[in-house]
Amino acid sequence: MTRESVAREGAPMVGRTRLVNDLHALGVRPGAVLMVHARISALGWVVGGTGTVVLALLDALGPDGTLMAYAGWEDDPYDMARWPAAWRAAYEADLPPFYSRTAEAVHAHGRLPERIRTWPGAFRSRHPEAGVAAVGARAAWITVDHPWDDAYGAGSPLAKLVEAEGQVLLLGAPLATLTLLHHAEATARVAEKRRVTYRMPLLEDDRAVWREFHDIDTAEGAFPYEEVAGEIAATPGIGSEPDPFAAIALQALAAGIGHQDRIGAAESTLFPAAELHRFAHTWLEDRFGRG
Numbered sequence: 001m002t003r004e005s006v007a008r009e010g011a012p013m014v015g016r017t018r019l020v021n022d023l024h025a026l027g028v029r030p031g032a033v034l035m036v037h038a039r040i041s042a043l044g045w046v047v048g049g050t051g052t053v054v055l056a057l058l059d060a061l062g063p064d065g066t067l068m069a070y071a072g073w074e075d076d077p078y079d080m081a082r083w084p085a086a087w088r089a090a091y092e093a094d095l096p097p098f099y100s101r102t103a104e105a106v107h108a109h110g111r112l113p114e115r116i117r118t119w120p121g122a123f124r125s126r127h128p129e130a131g132v133a134a135v136g137a138r139a140a141w142i143t144v145d146h147p148w149d150d151a152y153g154a155g156s157p158l159a160k161l162v163e164a165e166g167q168v169l170l171l172g173a174p175l176a177t178l179t180l181l182h183h184a185e186a187t188a189r190v191a192e193k194r195r196v197t198y199r200m201p202l203l204e205d206d207r208a209v210w211r212e213f214h215d216i217d218t219a220e221g222a223f224p225y226e227e228v229a230g231e232i233a234a235t236p237g238i239g240s241e242p243d244p245f246a247a248i249a250l251q252a253l254a255a256g257i258g259h260q261d262r263i264g265a266a267e268s269t270l271f272p273a274a275e276l277h278r279f280a281h282t283w284l285e286d287r288f289g290r291g
Contacts (some may be wrong), residue, residue, distance in 0.1 A: 011044040014264035019043075019056035022263040026169075026270050030062040030133050033138055033166030035180065035273070038112040042172025043264035050115040053171075058082035066136035066166075068157065069113040070106035070179045073098055073128045078198055078219065079106055082247065097201035097208035105133065110173070127211065128200045130182075132157040149214045153186035156158065166273045172266030175249040180273060184280035185222040186247075190288045192221045224286050231287075252279045 028034060036057060046052050055065050076098070077083075077091050099168070105113035117124055117133035125131040125143040130151035134142045142164075159182055161168075168180050185193070194217040201208040216222035225232065225244040232238065232247040236254070239246075249269070252258055257279055258271040264285045 013047060014044045015047040016052050016056045016059070019046075019053065019264060020059045020120045022261075023056065023060035023169075024269060026263060027078055027167075027170065027259055028057075028060045028270065029065075029167060030060070031064040031065045031137075032061060033068065033136075033142065033161055033164040033273075033291055034061055034169055035132075035161055035166065036067060036112065036116075036137065036169045037173040037177045038110055038169075039173045039178070039266065040111055040171075042266035044266075047263070050111050053112060054115055054119060054135075061136060064137050066134055066138040067141060068132050068134035068139070068161065069110060069116045071113045071117050071124060071131050071133040071186050072109065073131065073200075074104040074106050074216065076106075076129050076200055078129055078200075080159070092210070095201055095208075097203040099203045100124045100126050100131065103128065109177075112171075127151045128202065129198075130156065130215070130218075143240060148211065150186060151213070151215055152182040156183065156186075157182035158183035159187075161273045162277045164273075166238055168270075168271045168273050169278065170269040170271075171263060175246040176243040177275075178245050178249055178271075180271075180276060181245045181248060181280050182216070182218050182222075184277055184284055185216050185218075187277075188281050188284035188288070190223070190285060192288075194220060194224075195222075223284060228271075228287050248280050249276075249281055251283070252276055255279065 040050055045106055073179040080088055080091060095158055105117050110226045113133060116122060116135055121137045122135045123139040124133045127146040127147035142157050142160050150159055152222060196217045197212060197214050199210050199212050201210050233242045235247040235250050237250050257275045258269055
């Protein structure tokens with residue numbers, strides 16, 4: 001969206017000071033570990049664009065706070081096993097290996113993760129598919145030793161976000177984008193989960209080494225959500241395209257977990273990470289635990 005089109009649509013101009021004030025009013029806590037998902041265009045006409053948004057988030061968190069975002073890898077061959085043989089051969093021969101310092105964040109997650117990944121002093125976890133980028137006081141701790149397998153479970157950046165009693169901010173982003181709920185999928189004590197095995201190249205000793213990874217299925221869903229499609233569709237506020245993560249988030253809000261308000265022009269939601277994780281963990285066990 002260009003500045004001219006924003007102006008024509010009557011969107012408000014939003015600056016750094018307004019964003020910081022709105023973030024504090026919503027409940028962003030100085031000194032917290034904050035995971036952010038953002039749709040920048042929803043904020044309005046931001047004076048300074050994504051750089052201003054990062055600065056405002058860091059201002060709101062203060063010098064003892066930490067900002068993190070799900071990064072992933074734009075070029076990851078997650079579904080390569082399903083591709084035509086010629087495509088697989090080309091990628092196996094020529095795909096530059098994942099290197100945490102240079103690999104781009106996934107474009108589909110918006111502009112902010114890449115901006116955070118390239119911010120001065122940023123850290124990025126070593127996992128090519130589940131990796132996060134972080135800036136601030138606890139960024140090194142958040143990103144270090146990301147497990148290769150079960151990368152959304154114990155020891156992951158998401159587990160550390162919960163351990164730190166951090167917060168999750170949806171800055172104009174839909175509730176369905178709550179990556180933290182993959183941590184609940186990973187930790188829920190349910191015997192049968194949908195799991196995947198995939199291969200990706202890592203840079204080791206200046207050469208590409210293809211590694212096999214094992215994890216819950218975050219693309220199609222770790223659980224048979226179709227079994228509770230009726231409940232999901234009936235969740236108040238779910239809209240015309242029911243999504244299990246959105247349903248869990250809406251039910252958590254109805255239970256008093258989290259808060260919604262506007263930041264700039266964007267309808268935004270702030271969740272306490274530990275409480276949301278406990279709610280989602282229990283929600284999944286109640287519906288899919290079979291003894």
